[in-house]
Amino acid sequence: MKKTYPGDPPVLDDITLRVDKGEFIWLTGPSGAGKSTLLRLLFCAEKPTSGQILIGGKNIGRINQAGVPYLRRNIGVVFQDFKLLDNRTVLENVGYALEVLGASDTDIRERARRRLDQVGLSHKAMSLPRRLSGGEQQRVAIARALVNEPTILLADEPTGNLDPSLTDSILQLLFDANARGTTVVVATHDRTLLQRWHRRTVGLERGKLVFDA
Amino acid sequence: MKKTYPGDPPVLDDITLRVDKGEFIWLTGPSGAGKSTLLRLLFCAEKPTSGQILIGGKNIGRINQAGVPYLRRNIGVVFQDFKLLDNRTVLENVGYALEVLGASDTDIRERARRRLDQVGLSHKAMSLPRRLSGGEQQRVAIARALVNEPTILLADEPTGNLDPSLTDSILQLLFDANARGTTVVVATHDRTLLQRWHRRTVGLERGKLVFDA
Amino acid sequence: MIAHVAWRLSRRAAVNLWRAPLLSLVSVLTIGLSLFIGATFVLGLFTARRLLTSWGAQPSMTLYLNAATTDAQGLTLAQQIRGRGDVDVRYVDAAVALQRLRADLGELGPALDGLTQNPLPASLEIRPRAPLAATSLRVLAAELEQSPGVRDVEYGREWLDKLEALGRGLRAFGAGALLAVIGAALMVVANTIRLAVYARRDEIEIMKLVGATDGYVRAPFLMEGALQGVLGAGVGVGAVLAAQHLLLPHASQAFAAAAGVGAPHLLPAHAAALLAAGALVGFVGSWIAVARFLKT
Amino acid sequence: MIAHVAWRLSRRAAVNLWRAPLLSLVSVLTIGLSLFIGATFVLGLFTARRLLTSWGAQPSMTLYLNAATTDAQGLTLAQQIRGRGDVDVRYVDAAVALQRLRADLGELGPALDGLTQNPLPASLEIRPRAPLAATSLRVLAAELEQSPGVRDVEYGREWLDKLEALGRGLRAFGAGALLAVIGAALMVVANTIRLAVYARRDEIEIMKLVGATDGYVRAPFLMEGALQGVLGAGVGVGAVLAAQHLLLPHASQAFAAAAGVGAPHLLPAHAAALLAAGALVGFVGSWIAVARFLKT
Ligand SMILES: Nc1ncnc2c1ncn2[C@@H]1O[C@H](COP(=O)(O)OP(=O)(O)OP(=O)(O)O)[C@@H](O)[C@H]1O
Ligand SMILES: Nc1ncnc2c1ncn2[C@@H]1O[C@H](COP(=O)(O)OP(=O)(O)OP(=O)(O)O)[C@@H](O)[C@H]1O
């Protein structure tokens, strides 16, 4: 994959990065480095100003409007600000990623419940998101990103609101998905994570790629 | 101070806690323990179901509607979800806490700029919050909480979206405020913080006070 | 599959209506009130037109026959004209005409006693069976004037001119005003729907981010829009019916007295049309409103 | 201090209008269109009333004098009545009356030649100087009937009855419909403002959390509401004026022909009143809308 800069003062400047299928990558860098922007480019929430982004050989910068949803169905995203639907219950939120795929009602309910269970929130299934704590909302977002077994998983600070033991169990979910073949990119600034789990680490700083190890 | 439980399954259950003027307290506990709820009770965003909360000898559970804003002006709050005004620039957001006090325009602008500078965001003063990265938004929220030199500062996961070096500088701001006499309560699940800066630590778990050391 | 999706959408529309009643209520009320205003306007215009028409239709027509015409010829002509089927015809012979003139003159009547012979012609009094528009009346007059033995046709020509001018004014002004009012009402409804969708723009954004196609995002909004439209139309129809029950009892007597025209009423067919229109407006309005937020 | 705060609020209202034009635009348009519809309705009703009044005022009145009255007496009476100031009076002596009757009878006129003496009374033709409402006309007739030497007053009594009945109908129906339409328009506007405030409920929550008093949160909304109201009224007035320029040229000729009444026009004073009403509606609507979200 390969991508470059949008924005007024280049937010991402001449980045070239290749992620193999099935890899697990830490994306790190200080606040405002462009981690979130990089992830947003990957699922077409933003178009690159120049350069190209290839996923499975397809240039997603050139994809047409109608094709975007189908691309996104293969990409699970944990947003930094969660982006939960406020007028749907937790269960419906998680199920929505399956709903758009046209799954049956029972299938949706069952799989969503299982994921909620995995993030330890089955008792909150019927709550509305605004009634949850920050950490609980984050876990709902993670459950939704995982529920349709995406081929690519992008997680933006997925553990920013979680305590250490929950962080461990959530990361375990990501590793499990990775083991099942999902390509995972996790943006984080938490050095303890990088230290505890050694994976390929990509460092960004002020829009530039500063290390890749 | 003293407070107790609201909510269906008691979110906070029979908590008794005394915080002295000028103290610095870590409030910790797993996700969903009730940290945010405890802070929300302290600035009257929620009323206790029973029991009382005394601030400076006043029972804020009994305060009338009209008195709440005046209470809040003495309390700076960093919200877990930032709560920035989306139709105002960063500078205006920080200045708003001064605006409600009736400060003059120049005074507002100057003090807001100074705080923004302290959190390293003077170059984003004219941006709208939704154009900022997660960490930048968090720092705006911190700047706003500090700008009117409140007597009490409540910070809910103020460093959840910040990288380690920024975390240090932000915490330094909180310690500085504390040194100037502000009572500070910081909710966090980040154990590295507790370990690096030894202060009184209050632990919550499923709504119960489990330790206080 | 389609039925399945439709069922899911309906359920969701109902749930949203239940969970965020304010948004839906505002749309429903706005649609209802706009329809009410529009319907009131239309009913008002129609009533005005019917009044004018009925007044235009009231003047009977008098066919003066040639002096030479005999009673027998007159009666035959009357029979002929009656054969058209759309008018009542009465033959008034010269003697009766003179009597009437005398009666009309009142105290001056005896002045006619000095006449040596009856100078009045026989005439036919024509009364359209159904109320006729002014133009039809004119045509009828022109036609009858061609009949053999007819010397002159008299009808409230001047009066008719006035009514016609007024009718033209009403048409020019009324049609324009009607278009403007309906356009304005539609814009208000579209605006409200757009605002309601605006309040839910985050939802649209999130749905798209999670991989929903434009159609899938749009569908529940359209469903809700149509539902709100139908409910709104129900409110509007209810308001019109209520207004009729409250206001018309007073007005209808006056109307009847003034013109023999019944007061305006909303028919069930119109009500059904309004419901359909409401659904359409809600649907199309939602489509347009959502399109705006789908682009980004 | 007050001036300072007012200035800050105005600036903020302008900034919000600029940054989130959709919200404001929708309110402005809705207020404008609602006002437009209301104004159209009011103008329509007023025109209808003026038409009725002018028709009621048109029939001149004829005072038939006693046969014994001399021309001198008649002229004196005419002079007296003219002294009232509100009517034109013309004395028609018996000879002229007979001439007229002859002319009216047309071909039958010669029938009158046989009269040995003029059986017609002298009369006074009365024409109100200003158009008179039907009731005023009745009162005038009753007054004049009391004058010495007057035997009978004739005016379009039957015609007037019809107009009066219609006028009553229009009043009953029109007043009710007007209330309903204005109420509906107000509700639509209130709804829209509430929806616009709903879309900004987070903002209100945040402001309160940061220590703003209810008044301080409310102020910018009220300011914006008033501003939107004024702008909306401007739109409404503009629409009415545009409609007048586009529609009335066609209609006014017809109106003039039908009734000698000018077509309805919006006066500057009305426009000013509408602007003020817009500001008030925006202000009060915002107050109510914000109150709802201040409570929580
Ligand atoms: N929509 C936007 N318009 C303009 N600038 C933007 C926009 N979104 C982000 N930026 C800027 O781009 C830079 C990178 O933002 P990004 O969100 O990618 O940072 P990040 O690495 O995720 O930081 P954090 O760790 O704080 O979340 C920031 O300086 C931000 O202000
Ligand atoms: N408005 C509400 N209605 C019902 N339950 C609520 C509400 N707000 C919070 N809760 C519940 O109360 C519990 C405590 O929430 P709180 O936000 O205080 O947790 P927290 O300690 O801040 O957790 P985190 O570290 O994840 O932010 C959670 O289980 C949450 O679901």
Ligand SMILES: [Mg+2]
């Ligand atoms: Mg980020």
Ligand SMILES: [Mg+2]
């Ligand atoms: Mg919390």
